[in-house]
Amino acid sequence: MEITMTVNGIEQTADVEPRTLLAYFLRETVGLTGTNIGCDTSSCGACTIHVDGESAKSCTLLAVQADGCSVTTIEGLANGDTMHPMQRAFQENHGLQCGYCTPGMVMAAVSLLDENPNPTEQEVRLGLEGNLCRCTGYHNIVKSVLACAAEPFGATK
Amino acid sequence: MIPASFDYQRAGSAEEAIALLTEHGDEAKLLAGGHSLLPLMKLRLASPSVLIDVGRLDDLRYIRDAGDHIAIGALTRHRELETSALLAEAAPLLSHAAGHVGDPQVRHRGTIGGSLAHADPASDLPAVVLAMGGTIVVQGPSGQREIAIADFYIGFLESALAPDELMTEIRIPKLNAEGWSFQKFNRRAQDWAIVGVAAVRANGSTGVALVNMGSTPLLATGVVDAVKSGATAEQAAERATENTEAQSDINASVAYREHLARVLVRRALEESGLA
Numbered sequence A: 001m002e003i004t005m006t007v008n009g010i011e012q013t014a015d016v017e018p019r020t021l022l023a024y025f026l027r028e029t030v031g032l033t034g035t036n037i038g039c040d041t042s043s044c045g046a047c048t049i050h051v052d053g054e055s056a057k058s059c060t061l062l063a064v065q066a067d068g069c070s071v072t073t074i075e076g077l078a079n080g081d082t083m084h085p086m087q088r089a090f091q092e093n094h095g096l097q098c099g100y101c102t103p104g105m106v107m108a109a110v111s112l113l114d115e116n117p118n119p120t121e122q123e124v125r126l127g128l129e130g131n132l133c134r135c136t137g138y139h140n141i142v143k144s145v146l147a148c149a150a151e152p153f154g155a156t157k
Numbered sequence B: 001m002i003p004a005s006f007d008y009q010r011a012g013s014a015e016e017a018i019a020l021l022t023e024h025g026d027e028a029k030l031l032a033g034g035h036s037l038l039p040l041m042k043l044r045l046a047s048p049s050v051l052i053d054v055g056r057l058d059d060l061r062y063i064r065d066a067g068d069h070i071a072i073g074a075l076t077r078h079r080e081l082e083t084s085a086l087l088a089e090a091a092p093l094l095s096h097a098a099g100h101v102g103d104p105q106v107r108h109r110g111t112i113g114g115s116l117a118h119a120d121p122a123s124d125l126p127a128v129v130l131a132m133g134g135t136i137v138v139q140g141p142s143g144q145r146e147i148a149i150a151d152f153y154i155g156f157l158e159s160a161l162a163p164d165e166l167m168t169e170i171r172i173p174k175l176n177a178e179g180w181s182f183q184k185f186n187r188r189a190q191d192w193a194i195v196g197v198a199a200v201r202a203n204g205s206t207g208v209a210l211v212n213m214g215s216t217p218l219l220a221t222g223v224v225d226a227v228k229s230g231a232t233a234e235q236a237a238e239r240a241t242e243n244t245e246a247q248s249d250i251n252a253s254v255a256y257r258e259h260l261a262r263v264l265v266r267r268a269l270e271e272s273g274l275a
């Protein structure tokens, strides 16, 4: 089936099998491998991307379900060489170690701040409940998100 | 993990979805948010040969004040339930529970219709709608019918929906609740309930329903009877396991689930304001 979606602002048209998962479409057809696949069972959040501005797990969506939608992946956050404030906050606050969970964490965190620009620490923890990290113990991830929220224009700057 | 091959059809209207269901019969499954169906298809526990995507039927995505009840379109997503000012006012038990389904990513995609139609005893929203005495509106080739939620669940992952019917609306009575409570017991944040309890007290009566205490979402009829005849929360909670058939699994034994049911029913009744 032929589908067309905007991925990070660029229109992509491809002929896909209906059973193609969005995560595989992004990685293998579009060639954007920043979206990681961790569990492949909608538990870990490593595959989190945005569909029409909202976080979603791309291992649990068919590419055909995103036909006509606007999709943002981790590669679409930075503005040229300038990191997105959330990426910078993760860097500055040691919000990552091995980095495997990081693309999904950052995408989930950006969506979280879009919906709740001034979260409490508890709200950040709950807002990231769909994302697992095996390295950091979450502490510095939560710190990164709170640091980003405290910036003058927050995540959407 | 990639699902087995299937034919994909996107319905442009409720009528088209029903026509496609009629055409493809047992081979077909409706796809709403896909957050129950796709995991099953990836594990090959379900292999429909035709998927009929109703996820774009935006005219079935609404939360409206309909006088004596709130009307909710079947394709309304958990996130919309969670953030609805109307629900927060008229059915706070439902918006609160919707905010505890899975995680934000799941709530952005999953729908109330999918959640109720899937008939999973571990799901949160069926118990909430049972406790509140909601009505399910379905549409089929010969028109529309209404099913009381108490008659909707008939077996494990099995509801009164016919294979050629589409759930279109959920009606939640306006109860003016004096008190309500949603108790979800799990070990990790995003997990499903090991046991859950939804309770609401309104107009002198009490609705109580259980998550994960049998093969279907269940009304706690013994508890409701006890409250009706004047029992305290603690006395009523002793009857929490009547007519249940809890299963044991990796998370809990039958005895532990039954213990949780009693404890959570007591907490739910107390939080709802019963002495």
Ligand SMILES: Cc1cc2nc3c(=O)[nH]c(=O)nc-3n(C[C@H](O)[C@H](O)[C@H](O)COP(=O)(O)OP(=O)(O)OC[C@H]3O[C@@H](n4cnc5c(N)ncnc54)[C@H](O)[C@@H]3O)c2cc1C
Pocket (backbone or CB within 6 Å): A041, A042, A043, A060, B029, B030, B031, B032, B033, B034, B035, B036, B037, B038, B039, B054, B074, B075, B100, B101, B102, B103, B106, B109, B110, B111, B112, B113, B114, B115, B116, B117, B118, B122, B123, B124, B125, B161, B165, B166, B167, B168, B190, B191, B192, B193
């Ligand atoms: C990681 C994860 C965690 C989760 N945690 C929870 C949780 O804690 N609590 C909880 O309650 N749920 C949980 N869920 C399930 C979630 O709530 C699903 O969104 C919901 O159960 C199904 O809704 P859906 O729209 O995704 O349905 P789908 O998966 O699209 O469909 C489910 C079934 O319902 C049928 N169906 C869908 N819509 C209709 C309709 N309008 N008419 C007739 N039949 C229809 C489909 O044919 C299918 O058989 C979780 C899911 C995931 C992936």
Ligand code: FES
Pocket (backbone or CB within 6 Å): A036, A037, A038, A039, A040, A041, A042, A043, A044, A045, A046, A047, A048, A057, A058, A059, A060
């Ligand atoms: S890979 Fe999608 S949630 Fe883990």
Ligand code: FES
Pocket (backbone or CB within 6 Å): A095, A096, A097, A098, A099, A100, A101, A102, A132, A133, A134, A135, A136
């Ligand atoms: S940094 Fe290694 S999994 Fe999170």
